[in-house]
Amino acid sequence: xxxxxxxxxxxxxxxxxxxxxxxxxxxxxxxxxxxxxxxxxxxxxxxxxxxxxxxxxxxxxxxxxxxxxxxxxxxxxxxxxxxxxxxxxxxxxxxxxxxxxxxxxxxxxxxxxxxxxxxxxxxxxxxxxxxxxxxxxxxxxxxxxxxxxxxxxxxxxxxxxxxxxxxxxxxxxxxxxxxxxxxxxxxxxxxxxxxxxxxxxxxxxxxxxxxxxxxxxxxxxxxxxxxxxxxxxxxxxxxxxxxxxxxxxxxxxxxxxxxxxxxxxxxxxxxxxxxxxxxxxxxxxxxxxxxxxxxxxxxxxxxxxxxxxxxxxxxxxxxxxxxxxxxxxxxxxxxxxxxxxxxxxxxxxxxxxx
Amino acid sequence: xxxxxxxxxxxxxxxxxxxxxxxxxxxxxxxxxxxxxxxxxxxxxxxxxxxxxxxxxxxxxxxxxxxxxxxxxxxxxxxxxxxxxxxxxxxxxxxxxxxxxxxxxxxxxxxxxxxxxxxxxxxxxxxxxxxxxxxxxxxxxxxxxxxxxxxxxxxxxxxxxxxxxxxxxxxxxxxxxxxxxxxxxxxxxxxxxxxxxxxxxxxxxxxxxxxxxxxxxxxxxxxxxxxxxxxxxxxxxxxxxxxxxxxxxxxxxxxxxxxxxxxxxxxxxxxxxxxxxxxxxxxxxxxxxxxxxxxxxxxxxxxxxxxxxxxxxxxxxxxxxxxxxxxxxxxxxxxxxxxxxxxxxxxxxxxxxx
Numbered sequence: 150x151x152x153x154x155x156x157x158x159x160x161x162x163x164x165x166x167x168x169x170x171x172x173x174x175x176x177x178x179x180x181x182x183x184x185x186x187x188x189x190x191x192x193x194x195x196x197x198x199x200x201x202x203x204x205x206x207x208x209x210x211x212x213x214x215x216x217x218x219x220x221x222x223x224x225x226x227x228x229x230x231x232x233x234x235x236x237x238x239x240x241x242x243x244x245x246x247x248x249x250x251x252x253x254x255x256x257x258x259x260x261x262x263x264x265x266x267x268x269x270x271x272x273x274x275x276x277x278x279x280x281x282x283x284x285x286x287x288x289x290x291x292x293x294x295x296x297x298x299x300x301x302x303x304x305x306x307x308x309x310x311x312x313x314x315x316x317x318x319x320x321x322x323x324x325x326x327x328x329x330x331x332x333x334x335x336x337x338x339x340x341x342x343x344x345x346x347x348x349x350x351x352x353x354x355x356x357x358x359x360x361x362x363x364x365x366x367x368x369x370x371x372x373x374x375x376x377x378x379x380x381x382x383x384x385x386x387x388x389x390x391x392x393x394x395x396x397x398x399x400x401x402x403x404x405x406x407x408x409x410x411x412x413x414x415x416x417x418x419x420x421x422x423x424x425x426x427x428x429x430x431x432x433x434x435x436x437x438x439x440x441x442x443x444x445x446x447x448x449x450x451x452x453x454x455x456x457x458x459x460x461x462x463x464x465x466x467x468x469x470x471x472x473x474x475x476x477x478x479x480x481x482x483x484x485x486x487x488x489x490x491x492x493x494x495x496x497x498x499x500x501x502x503x
Numbered sequence: 504x505x506x507x508x509x510x511x512x513x514x515x516x517x518x519x520x521x522x523x524x525x526x527x528x529x530x531x532x533x534x535x536x537x538x539x540x541x542x543x544x545x546x547x548x549x550x551x552x553x554x555x556x557x558x559x560x561x562x563x564x565x566x567x568x569x570x571x572x573x574x575x576x577x578x579x580x581x582x583x584x585x586x587x588x589x590x591x592x593x594x595x596x597x598x599x600x601x602x603x604x605x606x607x608x609x610x611x612x613x614x615x616x617x618x619x620x621x622x623x624x625x626x627x628x629x630x631x632x633x634x635x636x637x638x639x640x641x642x643x644x645x646x647x648x649x650x651x652x653x654x655x656x657x658x659x660x661x662x663x664x665x666x667x668x669x670x671x672x673x674x675x676x677x678x679x680x681x682x683x684x685x686x687x688x689x690x691x692x693x694x695x696x697x698x699x700x701x702x703x704x705x706x707x708x709x710x711x712x713x714x715x716x717x718x719x720x721x722x723x724x725x726x727x728x729x730x731x732x733x734x735x736x737x738x739x740x741x742x743x744x745x746x747x748x749x750x751x752x753x754x755x756x757x758x759x760x761x762x763x764x765x766x767x768x769x770x771x772x773x774x775x776x777x778x779x780x781x782x783x784x785x786x787x788x789x790x791x792x793x794x795x796x797x798x799x800x801x802x803x804x805x806x807x808x809x810x811x812x813x814x815x816x817x818x819x820x821x822x823x824x825x826x827x828x829x830x831x832x833x834x835x836x837x838x839x840x841x842x843x844x845x846x847x848x849x850x851x852x853x854x855x856x857x
């Protein structure tokens with residue numbers, strides 16, 4: 150007897166099953182797990198690759214390689230056709246849906262979808278925070294990062310990749326006190342970043358290229374076409390892709406949440422964005438850093454231009470709401486649940502959560 | 504009012520909540536979702552990076568790079584210290600556990616943990632097949648692959664990576680009819696691989712190195728130490744890591760399932776493996792390919808030596824059980840659920856599932 154047959158109590162008529170399941174799920178979900186947090190219950194999940202193209206390499210020498218100790222040498226001919234520039238997407242569906250459309254989380258430069266998962270110090274990330282509240286959540290790794298895979302360079306991707314040192318995010322993401330601060334591990338007083346877990350965070354950094362923007366935009370646009378209408382939550386570099394994909398297919402985007410967006414694309418293209426509610430969030434210590442002040446200023450100008458064109462864009466400085474200490478990595482800061490709450494409330498106020 | 508307060512019915516005393524939750528979950532799980540399959544219900548999930556080290560790069564030139572259109576150029580100094588050789592791990596826990604220990608899935612060369620997720624043609628993979636049956640499931644990306652990130656080469660990883668062409672797995676994994684068969688798309692008659700989705704499958708291939716064996720072994724051994732005792736299900740190259748990690752810490756391994764293992768490590772080290780039940784699975788068409796016949800023969804010799812040393816190793820040729828047509832990628836073949844059933848039955852017979 151295969152083990153799964155044990156799961157079939159014959160007493161319950163199959164027609165009743167869906168109703169009973171719905172009732173039981175509802176009961177489970179109104180029962181608080183630990184009084185404060187709604188329980189996590191995922192009833193659907195999966196993954197796929199989207200987009201991409203074929204690329205051919207010629208003129209490279211053939212190699213003989215032993216792939217594993219004791220194995221026969223294998224002749225590796227690097228010339229041939231490769232599948233490149235695809236994008237990995239993983240999704241989870243809650244047992245009881247309350248979000249009216251899925252939430253798509255698009256990470257920033259040098260990172261992957263992992264930024265939205267468990268925080269480096271082991272707390273809950275935004276992926277499960279929103280799943281608990283009944284949102285379908287899609288994480289993805291941008292083209293050439295993480296599980297999307299990367300292509301031979303300079304043959305296919307015509308440039309060198311960029312690698313982030315351990316010092317770089319510490320000094321550049323408003324965790325440490327600016328250039329040179331990694332050496333002394335000097336952190337901004339009051340930072341919400343879990344600095345004890347900073348080294349563990351750096352394990353999730355991945356190389357990136359700066360010549361793959363078009364391919365990434367294309368893959369994200371395809372993702373929206375496939376799973377939209379949706380809400381896109383984008384971090385830093387991801388915001389550029391979010392704005393571009395929204396311009397390409399505005400009917401597929403119910404709202405955009407931009408976490409410290411760093412660039413905005415063509416300013417003449419604002420009409421397409423008019424119907425999309427946009428929330429931008431900025432953390433703390435911006436004014437202490439000329440680079441972040443400039444990023445913030447560029448955002449202010451863009452949102453102003455968007456409003457002038459009839460759009461609905463709202464930029465929120467978290468300190469103005471008395472939420473203090475946030476770094477550029479606010480989705481993993483110690484108060485990440487509080488910041489998620491700002492997004493959740495804004496989405497609910499726009500009728501996107503029931 | 505923050506939205507989550509809606510989840511708190513005050514009528515139910517908090518002390519009753521865990522009992523009620525358990526009762527409801529049990530009811531849900533004895534109710535078949537669609538008569539045949541137990542429902543998927545995940546109540547815990549997360550991810551982390553494990554292992555790794557710091558490595559320093561010197562003597563590379565500084566570059567000025569514009570990270571996003573419109574952004575200020577940034578000075579990128581590639582010299583410095585990097586976090587490298589870590590391993591990404593993602594886990595899901597079922598609402599009602601029936602597996603006595605977690606299942607750790609370790610992928611083969613040129614791939615990532617994605618091989619265990621949804622199949623390229625959109626069917627269920629082994630990750631959720633086993634989750635439905637109450638196993639905790641851990642997927643990981645080997646060191647330098649996927650979300651584990653990769654390091655600068657040759658500075659840190661002292662070799663060139665290997666890239667798999669689209670033709671390579673088709674011709675080498677017993678999907679096509681051997682060398683040269685990709686050009687004509689000629690598939691082995693009776694193959695269970697979803698050949699229509701082969702191109703989509705190639706999107707999940709990633710580059711790999713052959714000089715990172717020690718780092719991968721170290722990360723897998725750490726993973727076992729952290730989440731074991733466990734059952735390890737390993738594919739191809741992953742089998743070498745599974746055997747090595749089991750030798751390093753045999754008390755942490757309740758059973759090993761090796762899917763077409765390609766190498767076995769040091770033959771003198773068999774004593775450590777004696778107490779661990781081992782199941783090896785081989786697909787179809789092995790005898791038609793001299794490379795796979797050799798792989799199969801090496802396995803037979805290893806398992807024979809292990810049994811002679813008092814160990815418990817069982818090699819199953821699926822065709823001998825009338826399960827036909829399986830490629831080297833049996834976890835995504837069309838009959839992948841049937842193959843999973845062989846593993847499930849074997850684990851249940853060893854008291855690892857209740």
